[in-house]
Amino acid sequence: MPASPAWQSLECKVERTPAPLRCLQGYPAETLAQVEQLLQQDRVADWLLKKYPQAHAVRTDRALFDYVQAMKGEYLRGTEPLAKVAFDAKLQVVQHALGTHTTIARVQGNKLKAKREIRVASLFKNAPDDFLRMIAVHELAHLKERAHDKAFYQLCNYMEPCYHQLEFEVRVYLTHLEAAGARLWA
Numbered sequence: 001m002p003a004s005p006a007w008q009s010l011e012c013k014v015e016r017t018p019a020p021l022r023c024l025q026g027y028p029a030e031t032l033a034q035v036e037q038l039l040q041q042d043r044v045a046d047w048l049l050k051k052y053p054q055a056h057a058v059r060t061d062r063a064l065f066d067y068v069q070a071m072k073g074e075y076l077r078g079t080e081p082l083a084k085v086a087f088d089a090k091l092q093v094v095q096h097a098l099g100t101h102t103t104i105a106r107v108q109g110n111k112l113k114a115k116r117e118i119r120v121a122s123l124f125k126n127a128p129d130d131f132l133r134m135i136a137v138h139e140l141a142h143l144k145e146r147a148h149d150k151a152f153y154q155l156c157n158y159m160e161p162c163y164h165q166l167e168f169e170v171r172v173y174l175t176h177l178e179a180a181g182a183r184l185w186a
């Protein structure tokens with residue numbers, strides 16, 4: 001007899017700038033100061049485009065599924081299968097939302113089966129590969145670690161050694177957009 005499905009959805013965000021800028025671990029103080037100055041002088045777009053001149057080539061939900069699935073196969077073999085991976089236009093950039101990870105649990109016979117869905121804010125359809133990878137790593141890490149705690153970030157760093165740096169740069173980009181800056185890589 002099938003039980004009613006249980007839903008658990010996580011919305012993943014980055015913290016707001018500029019206040020937490022100085023608190024970011026593992027990022028050189030001089031770089032933080034430089035970025036603060038860029039934000040003040042409205043030169044973030046130049047900085048980001050110089051560092052990341054190219055956008056990734058993942059154009060469709062199908063391609064995004066394959067992209068995330070390949071990373072799962074490399075780092076998280078044996079975890080629950082992904083039922084769906086998609087870009088989502090409803091995830092709001094103004095709230096600094098990156099993506100969501102949803103678990104749908106269902107009892108089948110005497111077993112509990114879980115389906116996982118990952119959504120990536122559609123803003124990141126036009127972004128450097130490093131930014132998309134950071135979000136994929138984040139949402140994949142929730143397959144094993146539900147909370148945004150130390151174990152979670154250790155797993156993120158295992159999959160992407162520059163995870164914190166990339167999350168920081170994504171944060172800088174979102175702050176640029178929030179200040180009515182133009183969308184880059186579009």
Ligand SMILES: [Zn+2]
Pocket residue numbers: 010011012013138139142148
């Ligand atoms: Zn998260």
